[in-house]
Amino acid sequence: MENNSSETNIFIDEDITVASTLSGAIYSSDSFFENSKEYIFLKSWHFVTDSDELRVDGTVFPFVLSPGYLNEPLLVTRTQEGLKCMSNVCTHRGNILVASKEQNCKGITCCYHGRRFDLDGRFISMPGFEEAKNFPSEVENLPQVPLNEFGKLLFASIEPGFTFEDSFDKIFERLNFLPHQELKHYPDLSRDYLIKANWMIYCENYLEGFHIPFVHPGLNAAIDFGNYDYEIDRFFNLQVGIVKEGEEIFDIPEGHQDHGKRVGAYYYWVFPNLMLNFYPWGLSLNIINPLEKDLTKVKFLTYVWDESKFDKGAGSDLDKVEREDEEIVERVQIGIKSKLYKKGRYSPTMERGTHHFHRLVAEFSNK
Numbered sequence: 001m002e003n004n005s006s007e008t009n010i011f012i013d014e015d016i017t018v019a020s021t022l023s024g025a026i027y028s029s030d031s032f033f034e035n036s037k038e039y040i041f042l043k044s045w046h047f048v049t050d051s052d053e054l055r056v057d058g059t060v061f062p063f064v065l066s067p068g069y070l071n072e073p074l075l076v077t078r079t080q081e082g083l084k085c086m087s088n089v090c091t092h093r094g095n096i097l098v099a100s101k102e103q104n105c106k107g108i109t110c111c112y113h114g115r116r117f118d119l120d121g122r123f124i125s126m127p128g129f130e131e132a133k134n135f136p137s138e139v140e141n142l143p144q145v146p147l148n149e150f151g152k153l154l155f156a157s158i159e160p161g162f163t164f165e166d167s168f169d170k171i172f173e174r175l176n177f178l179p180h181q182e183l184k185h186y187p188d189l190s191r192d193y194l195i196k197a198n199w200m201i202y203c204e205n206y207l208e209g210f211h212i213p214f215v216h217p218g219l220n221a222a223i224d225f226g227n228y229d230y231e232i233d234r235f236f237n238l239q240v241g242i243v244k245e246g247e248e249i250f251d252i253p254e255g256h257q258d259h260g261k262r263v264g265a266y267y268y269w270v271f272p273n274l275m276l277n278f279y280p281w282g283l284s285l286n287i288i289n290p291l292e293k294d295l296t297k298v299k300f301l302t303y304v305w306d307e308s309k310f311d312k313g314a315g316s317d318l319d320k321v322e323r324e325d326e327e328i329v330e331r332v333q334i335g336i337k338s339k340l341y342k343k344g345r346y347s348p349t350m351e352r353g354t355h356h357f358h359r360l361v362a363e364f365s366n367k
Contacts, residue, residue: 010362016355021344024336027198032365033293040272040364041070043161045168047274047287048085048147048154050185050303054078058105058119062088062098065156068291072158074145077105077119085147085156086121091140117142151180153285161364167236167270174238175266175278177253182305183282189302191319195326197333199273199290200361202298205329206286207269207353209239215324222247222264222314230352235360237353241265241314248280248313264314269353271360279315281306294333298322 010026013019026032046065053061057080065072075088075098088097095112107124108117116124121142129135147156148164150172155164172180195202205211209228213220227242243249243264252259268276275286282304289297300322304310311317335341346355 010365012355012358012362014359016346016348016352019346019355021346021354022200022358022361023343024338024341027200027333027336028293030293033290036290036365037070039367040361041066041290042159043157043364044272045148045155045157045160045164045270045274047285047301048074048076048156050152050183051083051149051154052152052185053101054083054154056103058103060098060102060105060108060119062096062100065158066289068289068297070158074156075108075142076147076154076156077108077121079119081120083147083149083154084120085145086142087145089142090115091123091142092126152183162235162271166234170233171236171238171268171270171276174257177256178250178278179305183303184305186302186304189304191300193298193300193322193326195296195298195329196294197296197329198294198336199288199296200357201332201336202288202296202325202329203269203273203357204354205325205332206267206275207237207239207357208347208351210347210350211328215328216321218317219314219321222316224262232352232356236268236270237356238269239265239267239353241267243314248309248315250280269357271357272364277315279309280313281309281311281315284315284318 010022012022048063049061054076057078059078061076063074063076065074073088073096074085076083076085089095090097090110090112092110092113092115095110097108097110105119107119113126115126118124121144123136123140145156145158146160147154148168150168155168212223222243224242224244229240229242231238231240241264243262247264250263252261252263264280266278268278270276273288277284277286282302285301285303287299289299291297300318
């Protein structure tokens with residue numbers, strides 16, 4: 001049976017020409033929302049910060065992985081040997097070790113009972129345990145978490161369901177002509193949006209340019225919709241934004257597969273909730289954080305390498321585009337809960353990205 005509302009029996013046909021979408025009941029399922037923490041988000045790569053935050057040896061940077069959903073407290077440290085990511089929870093009684101970013105640290109000391117760790121997370125000492133048998137052991141060390149770099153951007157995963165190389169290395173190879181190390185975070189141009197909709201509906205909307213002529217008149221004026229293209233990979237997909245004459249485009253070198261094309265944007269989506277939107281001026285990093293089954297926080301982080309091109313072409317007026325997306329996504333959230341709606345079909349040409357997303361949701365949920 002196709003697209004049973006049970007999260008343990010989701011089926012999306014690999015043939016998009018006959019496939020149906022996820023059942024509307026999935027978006028309202030409490031159990032699916034909760035189980036997705038373990039089945040999907042625990043096994044995914046999540047943005048941490050950029051390496052500019054950790055330029056000084058002895059820096060300790062605490063953060064929460066998937067805030068509002070997984071809520072896992074973690075810690076990145078820099079030593080002369082490089083970067084490490086680990087649990088930010090003391091292995092004694094569970095106290096949070098580091099509350100805010102610190103620099104020039106020699107080690108980590110728990111403020112509750114004085115347990116000490118080095119910056120690699122190894123247990124050093126603790127008072128009051130002189131008579132404890134079989135102590136210390138490996139379990140006293142802080143659990144390590146895989147950490148990887150994409151240019152200046154850092155990503156971590158608690159239990160990776162796919163390797164970092166499977167996605168990010170391929171993306172970096174495609175875009176290696178861009179000045180990634182020159183990216184600078186602009187906090188004043190970054191913002192959060194609260195969307196009254198399921199996180200998957202927001203992703204589905206992002207994954208197809210089908211709606212652009214109907215929802216985004218400004219963006220549609222820049223995009224050459226007739227040449228809009230999709231590329232599907234194993235754990236990510238790409239929408240190549242070909243733009244009209246007169247719009248800002250990338251300076252793509254000879255020999256590159258996109259040389260000669262009027263590319264104004266590379267829209268990358270990495271399963272399940274990460275968007276990397278590259279424009280001639282820089283990068284808009286979008287992180288989709290589920291809060292409730294019908295409430296999502298969308299974090300827009302703006303990184304710029306060429307201020308002279310900012311807010312031009314396909315990468316212009318992103319706040320307006322986001323508000324337009326927000327309105328349509330919230331309308332879908334209302335409609336998809338209808339008792340009269342079951343599921344839909346895919347456009348074989350325009351909704352390949354959404355079909356790919358649903359196939360991955362089914363794959364990870366059925367494990």
